[in-house]
Amino acid sequence: MNIGDLVTLKGMSSAKEKPLGIITKKWATKHLEIFWLNKNISKRYALTKVLSPTKIEIVNSVYQQSHQA
Secondary structure, three states: OOOOOEEEEOOOOOOOOOOOEEEEEEOOOOOEEEEEOOHHHHHHOOOOOEEOHHHEEEEEOOOOOOOOO
């Protein structure tokens, strides 16, 4: 997981309404600081600004690998 990745809660990738956030900082304790884009939904799930990486999954990564055929 890298800074700038779009993330959501683990297990919610197929849900219609899900909290989406962007990773803004990596802490020395391996926790991630996340800016939640939809405040109302993130409040519904009682999400904090700093989470463990085991609780989130990547929706879209900032870094893309180029594939040569």
